[in-house]
Amino acid sequence: xxxxxxxxxxxxxxxxxxxxxxxxxxxxxxxxxxxxxxxxxxxxxxxxxxxxxxxxxxxxxxxxxxxxxxxxxxxxxxxxxxxxxxxxxxxxxxxxxxxxxxxxxxxxxxxxxxxxxxx
Amino acid sequence: xxxxxxxxxxxxxxxxxxxxxxxxxxxxxxxxxxxxxxxxxxxxxxxxxxxxxxxxxxxxxxxxxxxxxxxxxxxxxxxxxxxxxxxxxxxxxxxxxxxxxxxxxxxxxx
Numbered sequence: 001x002x003x004x005x006x007x008x009x010x011x012x013x014x015x016x017x018x019x020x021x022x023x024x025x026x027x028x029x030x031x032x033x034x035x036x037x038x039x040x041x042x043x044x045x046x047x048x049x050x051x052x053x054x055x056x057x058x059x060x061x062x063x064x065x066x067x068x069x070x071x072x073x074x075x076x077x078x079x080x081x082x083x084x085x086x087x088x089x090x091x092x093x094x095x096x097x098x099x100x101x102x103x104x105x106x107x108x109x110x111x112x113x114x115x116x117x118x119x
Numbered sequence: 120x121x122x123x124x125x126x127x128x129x130x131x132x133x134x135x136x137x138x139x140x141x142x143x144x145x146x147x148x149x150x151x152x153x154x155x156x157x158x159x160x161x162x163x164x165x166x167x168x169x170x171x172x173x174x175x176x177x178x179x180x181x182x183x184x185x186x187x188x189x190x191x192x193x194x195x196x197x198x199x200x201x202x203x204x205x206x207x208x209x210x211x212x213x214x215x216x217x218x219x220x221x222x223x224x225x226x227x228x229x
Contacts, residue, residue, distance in 0.1 A: 004161070031215065033215075042221050043207075043219050044219070045216045045217065045218070056216070091161055093161075107167055108164065110154075110163070112159070112160050113160075113161055
């Protein structure tokens with residue numbers, strides 16, 4: 001079956017431009033996560049959706065970052081007025097059940113990410 | 120901020136040898152997970168060990184967890200060139216966030 005799909009795979013933008021990154025999770029997965037991965041580092045949590053509800057956006061670096069999942073499936077991460085420090089790989093992951101419950105010992109399934117370079 | 124630290128940061132071994140990676144973390148956890156990441160790709164889930172488990176096996180993988188020391192180890196036996204990748208441990212606490220370490224880069228020489 002299809003895994004988590006992210007597009008585009010690579011995005012180059014000039015400083016100050018807005019970008020939008022798309023994530024198609026595994027069909028039927030309730031939970032969706034966005035992570036930011038700097039070069040040579042582990043992923044860092046950005047935000048979490050349970051269906052269409054954004055339950056946690058505590059990891060978003062600034063108010064220039066905005067994420068949505070309006071119908072509880074596809075999600076978009078938008079970065080406004082990009083800056084050079086936004087350059088990173090943005091990973092999306094989905095999980096079958098709602099996280100945080102007793103039965104939430106579920107792995108997360110990751111897409112291949114979008115490599116964002118800000119010039 | 121990153122929760123854990125992997126040790127070593129980089130490891131180079133010959134094909135057929137065993138590879139051991141360690142992970143330390145700071146807070147109480149529900150489970151600890153190990154992921155593999157090939158260059159330019161996403162993370163692939165390898166194994167999950169719950170906080171009440173001490174050891175778990177999956178194929179050539181063996182994971183241990185010591186909650187008193189807040190540490191875990193991943194052993195890959197009879198390594199293959201295809202095992203070359205970065206390996207990350209990640210902890211899940213009572214929230215839903217996975218907190219990743221900084222990873223171990225494993226090189227398996229043919």
